[in-house]
Amino acid sequence: MNTLDDHKTLLTSNASENKRLLLESMQATDDLIMVHSSIDEGQSVTVCYLAGMTDTQRLDKLLMLYKQDKQLLPAFQLEANVYTVEDAADALASGMSVLLFDDAGSGLVIDTIDVQLRNVEEPASEAIVKGPRSGFTESLQNNLALVRYHFPSSRLKAEFCKVGHLTKTNVTVLSVGGLTNPEILREVHRRIEEIPAAAILESNYIEEWITDNRGTMFPLIESTERPDRVIGALLDGRIAILVQGTPFALILPFVFLQAFQVSEDYAWNYYIGSVMRLIRLLSGMIGMLLPAFYVATVTFHHELVPTTLLQSIASAKEPVPFPAVVESFMMMIAFEIMREAGIRMPKQVGQAVSIVGALILGQAAVEAGIVSPIMVIVAALTGICTFTLPPTAINYVIRILQFGMTLFASLLGYVGIMVGIIMLLTYLASLRSFGIPYLGPLAPFHLDELTDVIVRRSHPNNNLRPNLFRAIERRRFRSKS
């Protein structure tokens, strides 16, 4: 047996031996089909493919064509000829057909993959009212085509690589030539190449390997299933990573304030876009701090509430046996359980969950004197506020931070909340996403860039790309002279 330096076995000129080696390499899997066929006088070939993954009609057609014209088949090959058993096995595993030529010691890889995948649909997690509605699917080729369709530019550059020594997942790194900072791009490639993982089944597998800080719960890389969001990011000088088998693309670098942006902001008039963005920021703050403020106010700062309101809150809280913080935690946990149940439950019973949740946890809990009505309002408003945020990981982080902030508030009132906020901001300021400050452009402060982050600039006034992402070409367009 001939072996190479990297422990690969060369294909032999003996057809039976090749079949044996390939079968052994494929763990003698039952769905491996190997058919011996003579395609020409004196030349025979072993056609290998995995049943269920291959378009056999196409394969037959190609073989027939090959019999007629020997020059035709190489036109359909996806990769160069394979010379080792391992390469042939990898090609088979990824859905290709391999033609092993007898007496030649080599094989030909043909793209005959036929896997039923989802069609392009509107992304369920990033619904919009106005703007393009197509979303990524599990097909990498399709996702790349979607990006190219919406961004038909010769400057769009796609770089392929395979990650995961077992899954050999196809990964595509997208950038824009002459716009994306090459240093960041090099760093992205370096980090992807150094991933030692066995399997990459979802984009988060890559995110966790290449992130700047593996110990943080804050997302340092954005995730989206919207092609328009990816294109918007590419045009800002950022980099996108598409991963085979998942509709979620990664975008990097990512800064905290971008968690409050949606691509739809740019589909509306800039006043509307700005107001919606501000509302999302406000909602984020309410979502994180409202339970904490409630607890701090009703346990420490009674004087700050208008007398009539305090009287109402006190009356409502009179029969509740638990301290405000316990009440608050109970409601927040109940809400999280309901939300999780709502996501996991089949759609048919999802409505029942929300009705039961609203009735049981809302009205019945109040009537039973377990929680006060005001706490139900606080929990509901908090929950609704978190729904306004795009479904990035920050959404989840904010929900987790609610608990911490509420705990601080129960210990020191508003001072506790301030302690929490200061600690949070200090921590956020210490984070980096591919070297970019996570709190930018707030810290370090750049007012001109904030005008397209906190609010949004009109398109004619949005000439300069954010300096934050170190794009090479800063101007988006040339002003009329």
Add this chain to the structure above:
Amino acid sequence: MSCVNVKKMLAAALLTSLCFVLGGCKGSMELNEIHIVHSVALDEGKNGGVRVTAEIAKLSTGGQQPKGMQENTFYLTSEASSLFEAARLMRAKSDRTLLWGHTTAIIFSADLARGGIEKQIEDIRRLRQFRNSTLLYVMEGKAYESLKVSMPNVSISSQALRGLSEGGESTALTQQTSLIEVYEEIVNHYKDISIPSIEIVNDQVDRKLHLLQTKGLFAFKQNRLVGFMRSQETKGYLRASGEMDGSTESLACGAQKALTFENIKNRAKLKPNVDPQLHTDIKIEIYADLNLTSLQCDNITISPAVIARWEQELNANIAKDVERYMAFSQKHKVDLIGIGEMIHRKKPAVWRKLKGKWAENYAEASYSIHVYTRVDHTNFTM
């Protein structure tokens, strides 16, 4: 995570825990551990002490909808040598901690106020919980009785007291006075204090029904109550001090018939002048804009000449109000407007000579009142 990071995080956690421990986590009070005090009445106690009565809202637990300020109330009373002590002693009668921060009104009995309110105001400030915006009232008789008067549609007196004082903006029969305003004057001595009066009256229809009424102001010399300004003096005072927002003026026009005007704007300009003999002369200019709102007179044609006549009559009426106020303030030697402070700021050298005997000087000051009214609208009356 590196060892250094772990150390940093542990240090941060330790510092935070220390903050909580040193800061004192026990400052918290659950809402069902406190009683919310809404109003406080202060009366004279035995042996020069003070008797404190607190109006506290009962909290109803039945039903899902809270009643807000429509709850019933109960009262706690305690007596001690100082207000601070009395407030603390009241805790012995209460099953919960008393929260004074929501006290809307404090009512002093006139007897207590005659002895001086400085001590009480000082104690209230030291209690810290009271809001600066807490309203102050003075009542002739027992102050705590005012808390027990049930007002129509309001079961907590503090709501009634707040609403009544706000009525002064349209009637000019009283003036909202807050704790911080009185405290400032006690500390700064810029002018003498006036605190609105509260009284219990019988309803004009249902004689058995008792109502609270705010009409007139109590005048204080420094911190002691010295006199009561009735409606006319109060209006005169509010006009002269430029603090009037709205009021009504009437002119008679035949038997039991009157023209009524609504005051929509009032501005006062005071020009005190001290001559070399240290005699003070005060020139008071009042500029008032009024609208005609009621016309009961028969056969009247409104013309510029008629309006001019009304304006002259209104000038005389308003001047009379201001004159009554001036007479009152000179009689009791109370400078409620702060004329002394005007002289102080304008002529500090003269004030140095005048300061020690300002009360007497003010009482002997001459004054002239010039009223310029303008009837803006007759509301299309022909």
